[in-house]
Amino acid sequence: MLITETIRFFVLHHDQVLKATVQHLYLVAIPMVLCILIAVPLTILATRIQKLYPWLIGFSNAMQTIPSLALLALLIAIGSGIGLVPTVVALFLYALMPIIRNTFVGINGVSPEIKDAAMGMGVTNWQLLWMIELPLALKVIIAGIRSALVGTIGFATLGALIGAGGLGSLILRGLSMASNDIVLAGTLPAMLMAFLAEFLMSRLEILLTPRGLRTRKG
Amino acid sequence: MLIGPSGCGKSTTLRMINRLVEPSSGTIEIDGQDYEKYHPVELRRRLGYVIQQVGLIPHLTIGENISFVLRLKGVKENGRRARARELLELVEMKPDLFMDRYPSELSGGQQQRIGVLRALAHDPDIILMDEPFGSLDPIMREQLQDELKRLQLNVQKTIIFVTHDMDEAIRMADRIVIMKEGRIVQVASPHVILQAPSDDFVANFFVRQRLAWQTIKIPVREIMSRSMATIPHQSSLAHCLEEMLRQGSDQMVILNEHDKFEGFICLEDLKGVSEQGLEMPVNVFPKVYKEAIPPEFTLLNGIQAMIIHKINAIPVTESDGTVVGSVSLSRVMELLRGAAGTSVVAPATGGGENGDPALEKEVKGPEC
Numbered sequence: 391m392l393i394t395e396t397i398r399f400f401v402l403h404h405d406q407v408l409k410a411t412v413q414h415l416y417l418v419a420i421p422m423v424l425c426i427l428i429a430v431p432l433t434i435l436a437t438r439i440q441k442l443y444p445w446l447i448g449f450s451n452a453m454q455t456i457p458s459l460a461l462l463a464l465l466i467a468i469g470s471g472i473g474l475v476p477t478v479v480a481l482f483l484y485a486l487m488p489i490i491r492n493t494f495v496g497i498n499g500v501s502p503e504i505k506d507a508a509m510g511m512g513v514t515n516w517q518l519l520w521m522i523e524l525p526l527a528l529k530v531i532i533a534g535i536r537s538a539l540v541g542t543i544g545f546a547t548l549g550a551l552i553g554a555g556g557l558g559s560l561i562l563r564g565l566s567m568a569s570n571d572i573v574l575a576g577t578l579p580a581m582l583m584a585f586l587a588e589f590l591m592s593r594l595e596i597l598l599t600p601r602g603l604r605t606r607k608g
Numbered sequence: 609m610l611i612g613p614s615g616c617g618k619s620t621t622l623r624m625i626n627r628l629v630e631p632s633s634g635t636i637e638i639d640g641q642d643y644e645k646y647h648p649v650e651l652r653r654r655l656g657y658v659i660q661q662v663g664l665i666p667h668l669t670i671g672e673n674i675s676f677v678l679r680l681k682g683v684k685e686n687g688r689r690a691r692a693r694e695l696l697e698l699v700e701m702k703p704d705l706f707m708d709r710y711p712s713e714l715s716g717g718q719q720q721r722i723g724v725l726r727a728l729a730h731d732p733d734i735i736l737m738d739e740p741f742g743s744l745d746p747i748m749r750e751q752l753q754d755e756l757k758r759l760q761l762n763v764q765k766t767i768i769f770v771t772h773d774m775d776e777a778i779r780m781a782d783r784i785v786i787m788k789e790g791r792i793v794q795v796a797s798p799h800v801i802l803q804a805p806s807d808d809f810v811a812n813f814f815v816r817q818r819l820a821w822q823t824i825k826i827p828v829r830e831i832m833s834r835s836m837a838t839i840p841h842q843s844s845l846a847h848c849l850e851e852m853l854r855q856g857s858d859q860m861v862i863l864n865e866h867d868k869f870e871g872f873i874c875l876e877d878l879k880g881v882s883e884q885g886l887e888m889p890v891n892v893f894p895k896v897y898k899e900a901i902p903p904e905f906t907l908l909n910g911i912q913a914m915i916i917h918k919i920n921a922i923p924v925t926e927s928d929g930t931v932v933g934s935v936s937l938s939r940v941m942e943l944l945r946g947a948a949g950t951s952v953v954a955p956a957t958g959g960g961e962n963g964d965p966a967l968e969k970e971v972k973g974p975e976c
Contacts, residue, residue: 501663503662504666506663507661510655511652511726512651512677513680517680525667526667603712
């Protein structure tokens with residue numbers, strides 16, 4: 391039975407599964423954190439200098455359009471070597487688009503009259519960003535991060551192809567050995583991780599929505 | 609009060625004052641000082657600013673919204689809350705009920721009240737208002753206008769107010785600035801503008817549309833016809849009828865022995881009276897109307913009286929009963945047509961020499 395075999399594998403090789411899971415988490419966390427730290431401020435800059443945005447969204451769109459495997463291969467071909475670095479770079483590039491798009495839409499979507507009134511009351515540019523725009527855009531930004539995150543968790547399994555480890559390595563091993571229990575040992579934690587990320591992020595989204603905005607739904 | 613057709617630059621003028629728009633040439637002075645010596649942010653925190661779309665900050669509570677500028681100025685939380693409560697009480701909104709609510713939970717009128725309070729929070733000397741009541745329904749608008757006038761009596765601020773609503777300008781303004789295509793056409797008090805528009809544009813834009821409304825608030829003294837057919841009370845109905853036909857009058861006022869108003873008779877009511885009946889004296893005729901209005905009554909009062917008593921004209925009498933004239937519905941129609949029509953009609957065509965009081969003082973006649 392597949393299920394019992396899979397459970398047996400989990401029990402016997404829990405250290406392997408755990409290690410692969412932790413690796414996987416790194417593979418997801420590093421590009422995501424980089425992406426948030428770089429893309430969000432850059433996009434905020436683009437909301438001030440609107441000429442930047444077409445370049446930004448154009449680039450990130452192009453990155454997202456490249457098939458994921460092709461992107462990995464491309465990075466190797468242009469000489470980034472194999473392992474963690476090209477995978478992180480690829481995942482980073484892949485996660486850009488939803489984050490950039492949502493950050494821009496979120497901040498640009500703050501209604502002009504609210505900004506006008508705030509400007510008229512004498513907020514500085516920073517205050518406008520921190521006190522008005524970011525709180526109001528946060529929900530949309532988080533939604534962007536959420537879809538980037540879920541995508542990254544899936545894409546990260548491909549990292550194993552170029553030796554970055556993670557849950558993908560279990561899947562590859564299982565496939566090459568034609569043993570489905572090992573495949574499942576890789577896919578189940580990855581799926582679980584994706585579902586969990588989706589769930590936690592949607593909670594976070596609600597949690598970070600300012601109360602004044604939540605009541606409006608009714 | 610800045611007023612003018614859309615696109616004439618009223619809002620831009622306002623936004624230049626708080627430097628949301630920079631003037632391409634010229635300077636703006638506040639209290640005799642070139643305002644460019646203030647930093648824009650600094651300057652704006654010294655002014656109040658209210659816009660049509662209100663623009664309350666949705667993720668802040670009402671209390672936080674009201675005291676937002678205080679927060680920018682670094683006032684402590686306690687001070688801010690106290691000030692917000694104080695202001696809410698000023699417009700009779702219960703602080704306990706509203707302080708911690710969010711803008712989305714308020715009606716449009718309530719939101720704009722908060723918008724106005726927000727501009728008052730830091731006690732600025734000058735408040736800029738850009739069509740603040742433009743998106744409210746007419747009843748709510750009038751209510752808020754009255755409230756603002758009342759507030760203004762309390763706080764005594766310079767309010768620069770943009771509107772395209774002439775009624776609003778007349779109701780609220782001490783001085784009206786009429787703008788057209790970026791230029792100022794006339795600056796004057798509402799009375800002067802109504803009386804002496806500087807050119808056709810002002811006349812057309814303002815006076816004509818305004819006058820119909822203004823006209824019905826004129827005291828009847830100004831517009832009544834001064835000739836009134838009268839007849840002594842001992843005359844017969846036949847004589848009365850004869851006089852009516854001779855003078856071409858639909859009504860005949862009956863005077864008592866002291867030549868004072870006793871009542872009046874309408875031509876219409878005489879039609880069914882028999883030969884014999886015509887021999888009776890006018891004062892015993894059963895259909896004698898006793899209604900009359902004093903000259904201080906507004907035209908509106910007169911119209912109301914005519915409608916209530918279903919008559920086409922009504923005599924005007926002094927308090928001692930002296931008959932001074934009459935107002936007819938046809939005269940009213942003529943006036944209103946003139947007011948809405950082609951040219952500026954002086955409100956008192958009958959007694960043009962005293963047109964002023966009609967416009968300048970509110971006539972306090974009892975309501976019919």
